[in-house]
Amino acid sequence: MRKKILIGQAGGPTAVINASLAAFVEELSHLHHISYIVNGYEGLANNNIVNGTDALHDQIIQHRNVPGACLGSGRYPSDETAIKKSLKTIMDRNVDVLVMIGGNGTMAALAQIEQLARENKYKLQVIGIPKTVDNDLGGTDHAPGFASAASYVAQSCVDNSRDLMAMNNFEQVRIIETMGRNSGWLAAASGFFTQHVSEGPHYIGLPEKSFDLEEFLEVVKSSIDKYGYCLAVVSEGVRLPNGLSRSKEVNGREVLGGVAETLKCIIEEGMGVNVRAETLGINQRCLSLDSSSIDFQEAEQCGTFAAKLLQNNITGVMVSFSRGEDSLNYMNLIDVPLRDVLAAGERKLPDEFIKDLPKYYKWLSPLIAKNHMVYPTPIIKGDVYAET
Amino acid sequence: MRKKILIGQAGGPTAVINASLAAFVEELSHLHHISYIVNGYEGLANNNIVNGTDALHDQIIQHRNVPGACLGSGRYPSDETAIKKSLKTIMDRNVDVLVMIGGNGTMAALAQIEQLARENKYKLQVIGIPKTVDNDLGGTDHAPGFASAASYVAQSCVDNSRDLMAMNNFEQVRIIETMGRNSGWLAAASGFFTQHVSEGPHYIGLPEKSFDLEEFLEVVKSSIDKYGYCLAVVSEGVRLPNGLSRSKEVNGREVLGGVAETLKCIIEEGMGVNVRAETLGINQRCLSLDSSSIDFQEAEQCGTFAAKLLQNNITGVMVSFSRGEDSLNYMNLIDVPLRDVLAAGERKLPDEFIKDLPKYYKWLSPLIAKNHMVYPTPIIKGDVYAET
The missing domain is CATH 3.40.50.450 (Rossmann fold)
Structure with a gap:
């Protein structure tokens, strides 16, 4: 028929x-x-x-x-x-x-x-x-x-990390905001290509977890102390406490975003360091590269x-x-x-992955082509030569 | 010796x-x-x-x-x-x-x-x-x-264009902000991969030209009328009139940016359409892809x-x-x-290129690898089938 x-x-x-x-x-x-x-x-x-x-x-x-x-x-x-x-x-x-x-x-x-x-x-x-x-x-x-977006997020983060470690006398903190709505899959994918602990991300903010500002600031501070900089990743769906959130409505649909920008202001006011908020934006869902x-x-x-x-x-x-x-x-x-x-219903990043990111990356790995170069150990750590 | x-x-x-x-x-x-x-x-x-x-x-x-x-x-x-x-x-x-x-x-x-x-x-x-x-x-x-950054800008724009044309019942204008400081080379490169006039960019704002808000709004309006959407590109170095500019100082160095966000607010207030401001960000200078x-x-x-x-x-x-x-x-x-x-001194995009972008793209073409796929003619124009 x-x-x-x-x-x-x-x-x-x-x-x-x-x-x-x-x-x-x-x-x-x-x-x-x-x-x-x-x-x-x-x-x-x-x-x-x-x-x-x-x-x-x-x-x-x-x-x-x-x-x-x-x-x-x-x-x-x-x-x-x-x-x-x-x-x-x-x-x-x-x-x-x-x-x-x-x-x-x-x-x-x-x-x-x-x-x-x-x-x-x-x-x-x-x-x-x-x-x-x-x-x-x-x-x-x-x-x-999802896999294309996750791969783009992961590559952006490891490349931004290499950029940030070179710029730490000018900019100490970079906060990268990902898509994901109310689920943390994309934000958590940010560390997928990480080979060296200094590359970060040193903090990943997920919508599934309630946001703890003090914990976040503590991680930022200790990363700066340890590496000279901090790379943080936050999902657009992270809910900030005390009405700090900047989500808004367009045509009756909630458009998320602005978490990185808000956290940037909080850190700059409190710590006297320079922070850049980077939103990975629509390229996450459309870049064909x-x-x-x-x-x-x-x-x-x-x-x-x-x-x-x-x-x-x-x-x-x-x-x-x-x-x-x-x-x-x-x-x-x-x-x-x-x-x-x-x-x-709306599928969240499960607890077993939130608590064990390497387990999540193992789950993710058959979905992402292995075309990422293995980057060598960074040479400079803050303002000193990082002995290997 | x-x-x-x-x-x-x-x-x-x-x-x-x-x-x-x-x-x-x-x-x-x-x-x-x-x-x-x-x-x-x-x-x-x-x-x-x-x-x-x-x-x-x-x-x-x-x-x-x-x-x-x-x-x-x-x-x-x-x-x-x-x-x-x-x-x-x-x-x-x-x-x-x-x-x-x-x-x-x-x-x-x-x-x-x-x-x-x-x-x-x-x-x-x-x-x-x-x-x-x-x-x-x-x-x-x-x-x-420069060539890597220009190529990234050009690919981002043609891909964002395909995304935007699919979303025009939700979002009618997308303003993409590029790096470039006081020179328009990167912003002008945005149309390098364009094959079809409907892909845009329909407007490119360069630091070398004084910004004419009325002209800009006119282009946005006519693009929406013609295609159902408008893809605009602005350089971070564009100076907006009447103190609208949002550049700021970090450590005594002027950090540019915020032009797209400012223009977004102006359009949304004046035209009643939905606008997204996209900053291509640090990926322009670091993405290895x-x-x-x-x-x-x-x-x-x-x-x-x-x-x-x-x-x-x-x-x-x-x-x-x-x-x-x-x-x-x-x-x-x-x-x-x-x-x-x-x-x-600081090298600007020359007048001969500003007035004749195809001439600029001819100049640019030996610097950019020809790995961009030729995209077919778009199928939908606004809400009608675009007869070919």
Whole structure:
């Protein structure tokens, strides 16, 4: 049976989200009719759909390695009205299958649409393809997009460390702020490439832990004493005490950030040292230079696996990675019910990793290509030659 | 004759400054005695010198591809006292040759030390090796460090553009702030990888031009009308009118920045659109992922050429690139008198490039490796399918 498929991308783009789309299209465009949703759920609710021609399929496949979401993505509140309008688009167009590539919010909306279709006795197959840089998506070991972002964070930190140790007569503290929303996966990845203790990061602030200002200041002070500088990493989701937080709202969605800048002011006032606040910014989710090759492959595998689920008439599921029990390195592709994804909720960095970062880095290592050079021992420590 | 050499690194590090040092050491460590200055001019003034052993030479050579300045660098005001103390270090140690790797300030201090040595009838050979990410160093076509930074800026902009076009129902304007101090070379490089006019940057703010707020707002508005979003790039050195500038002083040195953040506030207040200010930050000068391979080679060539000048007893000069008259692609290594470097002053982006960016990109192209993928035509324009 030739199915009518609608596919879209939702939420913040990643460096590899187009790879999932391209692989899916390549697999199915000759078997079924695919139409594309412009700008994610907003386009679905507002019937902003583009008919898939051979030329368009080809153009999408050409976007395989391009960052950003080539169909348009964005944020859109999935309230009751939006869900109803989305189903109307689907029913008016006699759509058989809805496929969305996205994170937690995307999967929640997908489940609501499926539910409403069922209540309306409309037969709809729904499939979710995972995507997140924050790794906060439940129901899967990890999701495409995260590894590229984690690798970028880790490389930025070790390179910033080498820069900072050279500049410590001008700048003693550098605070690097990462993405991650309410989960610390990205911030904690900052030390992944560290080979020498003096490289740091000497402090990692995670949203999962309550922030202790005194402890933080103590680490900064002792690192300066020991190395001549301090490299600190904080997640955008760290909640500062006493209303110091600078998060704000844009279109009803909380936009995090400003933790590094706030801590910079606190340190400069209290310690009389120079501090730089560095926000790694959108490059974490879009810079194509560091897209992990494994991440790309996995993003493609997710698209291909979604095509297989579609062919097998599986519905109400998200594509998911399950790690082989016998080997950390072996990833199985499976499907998990959307209700399990939702039940899992926003995924946090587990305690076992927070307490044991090397254990986390072992978990992370099959996801990140080993293209990082091993840096030699630093030569200068503060203002003295560091004897090796 | 076996010479006593002192070598140091000064100013902000780059991704390739260690390559110049490594090449120099590799060339001469078996012929002369090399000692190393810790933390640039501060170390020279304060007699903070490390004796060069075979083990240390090897360790330095291992830093060839590592970002940061492995000897320690930093900022230090070269006032009369510092210059006198520097010469004292040199004379007390019977140093024959002083070699410094750095930018404008480094070369100025080098010339002052040479002058003072001459007044004291102390025979001192001085050689400068160029380094800058801002490309504001006079007396040379360009300097190592710049190409890697320019390439990073250009890649960040084209990737941010793909991200922004996917997010335009959430964020309509993104303002990217680059380094460059008072010169626009880095900011202007932002469009180097652009293949499609919709990618932008739709506006580039340069320190060489006076900032026209009305013109800027007009470009932002018309880009949003045309594409659904606007990607603007501003140099940290752009001077905003009416005291809006947010530059500040750290240790007597003006630290630029904050232009993007200020413009963000102005647009959000005036236009009712969402704006993100992105500062590309220290990764511009340290991220090893995008160090242009040509930049690395040139940094090494500068170190090797400095060794040759030393062997030939040339003094009072800086290593310099001169572009072949008959071919844009051919770079000659020459030496230029330090007084000519100083006379040239802070190097600005010339008018011919400001008025004709494609001409600038032609000039830039032999410095940047051609590893950028050609991105296909964007699929979505605002909220409609962009027919090709």
